[in-house]
Amino acid sequence: MGENVGAAARAMKNFGLSELRLIAPKFEWPNDRAQILASGAGDILDRTTLHPTAKDALADVQLVLATTARGRDVTREILTPAEAAARLREASGRGLKTAILFGGERAGLDNDEISLCDALITIPTAPLPQVKDTELKAGSLNLGQAVLLLGYEWLKTADATPASRMRNTIGVPAPRAELIDLFEHLERELDAGGFFFPPAKKGAMVRNIRAMILSSRLTDQQARTIRGMIVALVRNKYRGQP
Amino acid sequence: MGENVGAAARAMKNFGLSELRLIAPKFEWPNDRAQILASGAGDILDRTTLHPTAKDALADVQLVLATTARGRDVTREILTPAEAAARLREASGRGLKTAILFGGERAGLDNDEISLCDALITIPTAPLPQVKDTELKAGSLNLGQAVLLLGYEWLKTADATPASRMRNTIGVPAPRAELIDLFEHLERELDAGGFFFPPAKKGAMVRNIRAMILSSRLTDQQARTIRGMIVALVRNKYRGQP
Incomplete structure (x- = not known):
């Protein structure tokens, strides 16, 4: 037809x-x-x-x-x-x-x-x-x-597109320094909130959290967004809110 | 829709x-x-x-x-x-x-x-x-x-079909003996027809013809068919037909 x-x-x-x-x-x-x-x-x-x-x-x-x-x-x-x-x-x-x-x-x-x-x-x-x-x-x-x-x-047969790729329209992979700043900021606030318990397990808990964050392959923008989220959550806590 | x-x-x-x-x-x-x-x-x-x-x-x-x-x-x-x-x-x-x-x-x-x-x-x-x-x-x-x-x-992703395969419905790959019989039959008749000229080049000509036939990966049935074709062509020649 x-x-x-x-x-x-x-x-x-x-x-x-x-x-x-x-x-x-x-x-x-x-x-x-x-x-x-x-x-x-x-x-x-x-x-x-x-x-x-x-x-x-x-x-x-x-x-x-x-x-x-x-x-x-x-x-x-x-x-x-x-x-x-x-x-x-x-x-x-x-x-x-x-x-x-x-x-x-x-x-x-x-x-x-x-x-x-x-x-x-x-x-x-x-x-x-x-x-x-x-x-x-x-x-x-x-x-x-x-x-x-x-x-x-x-x-x-003519397509060289990689099997997996990221569309980098709003950021590039975060440089290690920004990720380390994020790790330390998060760990400091978690420590203040009594998250690392028992204290003997803190080392392992920190490594797990860092692995979880690294597996998301954050852009610089996303790393900054998460730091902003931490600030906002901590602010709520000091106000006595959940 | x-x-x-x-x-x-x-x-x-x-x-x-x-x-x-x-x-x-x-x-x-x-x-x-x-x-x-x-x-x-x-x-x-x-x-x-x-x-x-x-x-x-x-x-x-x-x-x-x-x-x-x-x-x-x-x-x-x-x-x-x-x-x-x-x-x-x-x-x-x-x-x-x-x-x-x-x-x-x-x-x-x-x-x-x-x-x-x-x-x-x-x-x-x-x-x-x-x-x-x-x-x-x-x-x-x-x-x-x-x-x-x-x-x-x-x-x-679940398909193990080989990239290239032969559908073997009417034959299996010809055993070497059948191919050799075919080679010798063909070469004998070509020789009788004066095909190998100059005679000094016969060895190289034979090898080229054998390579051409082998590249077709003939089945036993196809090898027999070609031998039948040779017989028919030779019969025509003895009749004085082209």
Whole structure:
């Protein structure tokens, strides 16, 4: 359906893919429904080319991987989406023309189309097919979803974002001196409040509190905020409030 | 919209997630459109619970990660989808109750909701935001797409599928003896056809041909097929056909 092509174009745009080729679509083209679903990716649809066969669409392509959910009766190499993306990125980096071939919603790709491709891609879905390779069932991913996941893996191969990071918009990690000032301020007030009991355990209690504070990886701003909180709490205490 | 919740349920089902909680939906519930879009995932919708606030929905959850596309004015840890999935899987493996919090289509999550979460998740989209962290723009992923990508990463953390594998439905890798029979058969017929010229180069030519055949990692069946092809080609030649 045209909708699915629109969703596919939108998914492509999200992940930096730009060239879409349609093989013998069963709907009219250009397609209004596709334009609506594509939202910001109308430029991809405008440049989309139509081809009568896979053979024609793939004529100038040097590495082709085909998505498939079904067990096949031929012996072909099957890749995970991440491995496929890595190979496409590597070939693309060498200046080769690369493509991913997706099947239609119902029928998928036929064996003749598959025979033109270098390897297959299977997207893992639940339940995981590890038990028996030949028992792979057709996943229920539609075209837009399949394009989204492959596009995502494609983008990831070029994405150097660290697995975990902090958005440092309001501060930098507190320098050790500020943390030590915080430790000593807090420990002084806790001592005054009779917190360290029994006194013999004070050393261990201090170390636990310092570890707890360090594990929060405070910014300089946060360290100052906590010192302000201590001041406010102590002020309440001297007023006789809880 | 109900459609998006249906698509989200279908994405969850594809990747082995089962428990959906809705916070103050702006549409009626149960929802017919959601049921249609969920297709095979109606059981997830049937068990979906409604909650007036994020605070209520998250009451029993021990690790919560929130998806966000927008720059935030607070300093929070931001994870890639893969890192988020790994942490959720690890916590889940220790018996903890975990959740991913998704925002609505338009407004996303507000800062009060974000303040209840342990860390944020940002899905990388094009153009990559590596240049300047504070310039992150809202991606155009909808709810169903965001749930699909996070569900996919969740499944991947439990997926031991090798990056590349062969589906061995019609053969096993050919034993060396069959390959050697193939080599010798082919080389004998090539020799008879005057292929090895100049004769001094025959050794190198043979090694190149053997390397080419080995790189195809033939099954026993494929090795036999090629020997049959050689027989057929030679038969044509003796008939005087090309």
